[in-house]
Amino acid sequence: MTTALERIERTTQALKVFPLPSAVLFPHAVLPLHIFEPRYRALVKAALEGDKVMALAQLEAGWEGQYGERPPMQPMLCAGLIIWHEELPDGRYNILLQGVCRARLLAELPPDKPYREVRVQPLPDAVYHGPEEERLRQAVFELAGRVPASFAENLLPVAARSQGGALADVVAAAVVPEPERRQELLCELDVRARLEAVMEDVGELVARLSPVKPVGPLN
Template sequence: MSATGCRPPRSIGSWRNSAAAPAWSRPAPRKPATAATPAARGADPMAIRAPLFPLPNVLLYPSAILPIHVFETRYVHLVEDLLARGEDRLVLGLLRDGWEDDYFGSPPVHPVAGLAQVLHFGEKLDGRYNILVQGIGRVQILRQTGRGVPYRLVEVEPLAEREPPPPQAEALRRALRDGLIDFADGSLMVQADAPLGYLADVLLVALPTPIEEKQELFAILDQRLRAEKVLQLLERAVRDRRSWSAAPMPIAAGWN
């Protein structure tokens, strides 16, 4: 399996149905979709069961659109089972450090993951699939369930984000929007009314921050706290950029 990393598009708020590059859709009410399998009796009533699609270097943020090339046999089975059941939900979880040692087994994933809706199934002639998924929201992985399939099934619980009071949210939203535009040197268009949590996520994707650090911020449900931490990362990235540009260029050795 492989996925193109979520990079910020040129226009935040546009919807691009393309398997060539990830994009972001503007947050909006979604069309009804086939729900994932309800959790077993006796489990948390809010929990749902869905297949787990672990990735080593990608997070799926709410509203982000991500193309995934599916070629491993176990994940080809996962896609075929979704099609057979008429379902379109799966969980994208980030693999923890050290996943290489047990990749073909069941390496651990971070407990806060992204719930995805499959927008498009595209089968290739060699039996592989190209699928296009969109982030629905953050979920907490409660437990691994199910037997008899080559991939993992997990029970997950939807996580609700906490919004700050409107005046505080507006100030942070302006700071994030301005930061996004400045960091992209004015080449990124951001809609004026983009929500706070959405802007924090898009800026986090754009920053050159290690994926494990991004996962820590991804798991923060308090939008104020997440936005403030993303702005701190932006300040660090800007300082690094200035120090790189101020560093003297090395003089190449020559021959007489």
């Protein structure tokens, strides 16, 4: 059976990429997207008819006046798989994109399609086990006591079963909202350093939040 990473590796010479300045996808995380621009409807349609692989990328600074063209993309992006889709009557799509691995942009292909395609080097994480994993989990457990129960119930099981770089990525996907900071963490290839960086983000969030007061009588 073909793995998700193998599916990504088969597309590295012509990876479909959606530049989206407002969102950063992490490996192992799922991002909902509403696709309405004609060129990216064409991208999703082509992906769904083929391998279901596409990537999300950030644009370099100064893109605002060129978005309708092909402004330069930042070199680190995330390749993923469309795991669910809904095509609307007018041709728009709702999709769920699951991140698989980081990828380094090597070159952009000639503009012979309405959407953009790039040649990339996939960058899956090396296996890593260290004390940073347990410290990050403990920080997440402390955070869970300061956020709504619905948020904690979604985050805790994912954090409990994730390891190494995946643990850093799923926690960052859940707790880091700013695209610039998310892109910084996406660019961090050293798993130990990434775990420590996400632990700092969680620690800062915990420090800003008061513990959730219990509801109902105490026994």
